[in-house]
Amino acid sequence: MGWLHWPVSGPSHQRASLWILVSLLFIVLAPRLLRAQASGGSITGSVTGASNAALPGAQISITNLETGAIVRTVASDAQGFYIAPDIAPGNYELRASAPGFVTQVWTTIGIAAGSVRVLNLTLLAGSPETVVRNVAPAAPISQNSACCGGNVDSSGVKNTPLNGRDWTQLATLQAGVTGVQTGSAGGNTERGFGAAMSISGARPDQNNFRVDGISINDYANGAPGSVLGDSLGIDAVEEVSVLGSNYPAEYGRTTGGIVNAATKSGTNSFHGSVYEFLRNSALDARNFFDGPTIPPFKRNQFGASAGLPITKDRTFLFADYEGLRQSLGITTIDTMPSPAARAGNLCSIPSGVSPSCTPTTVAVDQSVASFLKAFFPVPNGPLLGNGDTGIFTFAGQQVTDENYVTARIDRKLSENDAFNGTYMRDASKVVQPDSFDSVLSNVVSTHQLVTLHEQHIFSPTFLNTARFGFNRAIGIDGGVTKILNPLVEDSSYGFIPGQFPGLIASVPGITSMPDTPIAANPGTLVGSKSLHWNSFQAGDDVFLTRGINALRFGAVVERIQDNAISFFNSNGTFRFNTLSDLLTNRARQFSGLVPSPQITYGTRQTLFGTYFEDDVRVKPNFTVNLGLRYEIASVPTEVHNNLSNLENLTDAQPKLGSPYFLNPTLHNLEPRLGFAWTPSKTSRTRLRGGFGMFDVLPLPYELRDITPNPFPFARQFLGEPAQGSFPTFAYTQLSTSTTGFRSTYVEHNPKRSYVMQWNLSVAEQISSTWVATVGYVGSRGVHLPYRLDNINMVLPTLTAAGYLYPSVATSQTLNPNFGRVTAMLWQANSFYDALQADLTKKVSHGLEFHVAYTWGKSIDTNSSSMAGDAFGNSISSLLWFDNKINRALSDFNVGRTLVINGIWDIPAPKSLSGVPARIVSGWQIGGIFKAQDGIPFTPTFGTDGDPLGINSSDTWDFPNRLGGAACSSLVNPGNPNNYIKTQCFEVPTAPDMAFWTANCDPAPPSFGGPLPPGDRGGGRDDDR
Secondary structure: OOOOOOOOOHHHHHHHHHHHHHHHHHHHHOOOOOOOOOOOEEEEEEEEOOOOOEOOOOEEEEEEOOOOOEEEEEEOOOOOEEEEEEEOOEEEEEEEEOOOEOEEEEEEEEEOOOOEEEOOEEOOEOOOOOEEEEEOOOOOOEOOOOOEEEEEOHHHHHHOOOHHHOHHHHHHHOOOEEEOOOOOOOOOOOOOOOOOEEEOOOOHHHOEEEEOOEEOOOOOOOOOOOOOOOOOOHHHEEEEEEEEEOOOOOOOOOOOOEEEEEEOOOOOOOEEEEEEEEEEHHHOOOOOOOOOOOOOEEEEEEEEEEEEEEEOOOEEEEEEEEEEEEEEEEEEEEEEEOHHHHOOEEOOOHHHOOOOOOOEEOOOOHHHHHHHHHHOOOOOOOEEOOOOEEEEEEEEEEEEEEEEEEEEEEEEOOOOEEEEEEEEEEEEEEEEEOOOOOEEEEEEEEEEEEEEEEEEEEEOOEEEEEEEEEEEEEEEEEEEEEEOOHHHHOHHHEOOOOOOEOEEEOOOOOOOOOOOEOOOOOOEEOOOEEEEEEEEEEEEEEEEEEOOEEEEEEEEEEEEEEEEEEOOOOOOEEEOOOHHHHHOOOOOEEEEEOOOOOOOEEEEEEEEEEEEEEEEEEEOOEEEEEEEEEEEEOOOEEOOOOOEEOOOOOOOOOEEOOOOOOOOOOOOEEEEEEEEEOOOOOOOEEEEEEEEEEEOOOOHHHHOOOOOOOOOOOOEEEEOOOOOOOOOHHHHHHOOOOOOEOEEEEOOOOOOOEEEEEEEEEEEEOOOOEEEEEEEEEEEEEEEEEEEOOOOOOOOEEEOOEEEOOOOOOOOOOOOOOOOEEEEEEEEEEEEEEEEEEEEEEEEOOEEEEEEEEEEEEEEOOOOOOOOOOOOOOOOOOOOOOHHHHOEEOOOOOOEEEEEEEEEEOOOOOOOOHHHHHHHOOOEEEEEEEEEOOOOEOOOEOOOOOOOOOOOOOOOEOOEEOOOHHHOOOEOOOOHHHOEOHHHEEOOOEOOHHHHHHHOOOOOOOEOOOOOOOOEEOOOOOEO
16 A cells, blocks of 8 residues: 655664664554553652652552552652553542552542543651541643643543534633634644644644544644534533643644643443533524524434443443434625616615715616626625615524434453543534525535554562554535526536536625535536545553653554545636626636636545653652654545646646645654752642744645645636626636636645744742642744745846836746746744643642633744635735745734633522422532634735735735724724724835836826835735
8 A cells, every 4th residue: 555655765864763663663663552541641759758868669550540449559769759651531549559668548549541640648757557538639631741731620621611512612611721713623624623722823724633642633633523613512521631832742633732632541440421402592682693583593402321331340331322403594694786776777876875876877787787686696686885786684593403323342351451442423414595595505424433552560569551543534525415596507607618507606795695506416516525534553652660750652653544536627717806806807817727627626635653751850859851752644635546746836737646745744743841840849849941942743634625626626716807708708718728727836845844932931830729720832933834825926036125026017937938937835833832820729629720821922924724714804815935024913812811711519408408408409500601713814915806916816905004093903893894994005116206217117106105104015914
């Protein structure tokens, strides 16, 4: 199969290949064997007597409080040090004993994936038969390393109220984690369904979500999620932890955060639950944007879970099922041409705009009139502005079904060997009308996961874990459930011979047409996608303790299969600059696809990583973390070798076949350094800090919109048609051209893409139930990837007056041999600095709560990897030739975030007994409060024209931002009808006629005087 086919040459590349081979042999030959995931947690510390002298030989046993089984037994060494690595997430009890000393027991020790709990024990002289019990104090997630983050234990997972019962929302309760408000979780097949979040300033597509140690990222490298954007199965989750920055070298594949979830296992006793959660609009409050009546909404979530022993103390089973049925009323509001405009009478209400307009009459093209009548509904609401447009609204219903099931089995093979395996499947489907109520379409999402783990304990200081996982994600959109307007399948309205009607889009003030069916693929809409992702993962980890060194080393390999069918613009799209141009058949642009067989693209890639890590206990109160990771990825290939790429932007013909580009990952050595220091043994203060490097691997999702259907495998064209070319002549004119087809440009020799992270924090154990952490987290990203919808543009010249574009009459795009050129570059940079604070109270007196606060700033020159407009406030194709002018707040930046969550067990009156006591006991109050800043936005103009003269399919420009007291703030708080002060922006003008004459296009000039003091030009994400 060629899993490890690396396009390498030369001595350095041979050394890299040898390192890979040696590491793979280690995986194959290393002993196999484990109970829990290698991404478990550890308990470590020292044992001393009352005189603070080291106490060697003390016996430490660790018991799982759920199963009652002893999971690890170790002994303190000559320096009194002990460590129990790779313990599965859960709640534990630690027992320490030694001859001549009182036995000490610490209970309710919470272990999360990636956590390191430090328990320094002082044993008092006395009889071992005497037992002293203590409750383990609250602690940060990792006491003995530089890693920062947080976790939600089993109590929090079970009792925290979550909208939609989505367990990934628990990650947003931690400091440094912000939910992306401009994403599109749920219903966006191409960019992933799961909830998007930024962790410590990283891009939302740079996080790694793991279940039982196996990555469950989907084909968009995002969080798992159904068509609604949720991740069900919270009843099957034991704990959730977040590693936000400077995590150890055993973690790779990402530069963002690590979100770990551990599944529940069965126990020696039967336990289970049956549940039903109901949401109904009859119980909802009306929000500001609701009309006179609240849209109908019904949601039922129901299911059952159970854990039980199959063989006592040996084999356990846990299973969970959850179903969701939802019917959501949706009100769609469109802007349509008014009856007067359809008749050619423009500006029928002159006083409706300021300044008033002059009524005019245009001759409406009959082909356009017929098409508008067939597909653009007549307004059924009020007219807008000058009367050219009006509101069309209709009520539809969005119906969703989802079924989730998971099962886990645990088997204790021997005292030193254990095994567990998990299977999960989540299937969902949503059916809803399109924006014109012409088609009922559907979106389907399916996710499957298999994990297998084995652990073998060779000795108290030497153990090995092995794991295998299979992750499958499917997303299919654009399926046709029912045709509501039969004309969408009438080829007499088609733009391309034999095809169904195409689209009219980008007419200012008019809602663009929704996708229409494809004649060659019945039951499918244009623009739809069918995405199938398979990830096979295998790894091995060794834990070895030698004196003051706690060693970890291992390797992981992942094979990726990414199959995609993308139904591009097979019906064609017309774009018009104005409504008048539409009515008179003067199209600005036509794009389409010459009919050809549909191609399934199969991308293949192999990832490999190996690491070594040593936690050196320099002193009992000072630990140094030393780690090194080597991680590489093969250059993606296509199973049919249907790859096409311009090696140079100006090439007349693309290069076909592999390699797609030169491999930038061959020297990806990632150092990880950190320390943890406690001023004294009795001190409750712990200082931690570190620095690490993390590589951005060129994964298939970055290229998904670039790889499929380029020239010559598909003949997509884009051009300016002749006047009167609607509906069919534009295809005849442009499809026969040899210079208007779409091509791709993937940077041929990209530089290494990486992120450097650093942090410094101080944690204080205020009491046995309170712990506070305050820290600084920073990062810088270098050579980050970003995509451009169209890089083929007219380039400006840098002069003393700034960038000046050539005259439209004489300008030429970079590559006149092609129309649109979609590009992937590795040239963006990012900067992040933040204060992160955390306050945690463990359960006591029935109350537990958590406070997380983040005050940070994320700045970059581009915010997304797979699409220029990945966020609602993004620009699809930034001015790539000078990244300095794009430097601004990240599209996902949120300055301040405060999250408070808590649970209170309401005490029952002690005076009650029997049935009354049962009725009033066991009640809880839980809640989440969140307050955060808004997101940046970028004002633009000219998307309906070409103000810069760049001759591209993505046209826009930045306006000037005006100064002065009235524009010191760009928003009107509390005024949703005029929230943004549009009067504080203006179209850029030449400062005077001399400047215009010397530098500007000889068209009718537009100029003003010098800008008033304090005025400045705008820019990307420049405003809040």
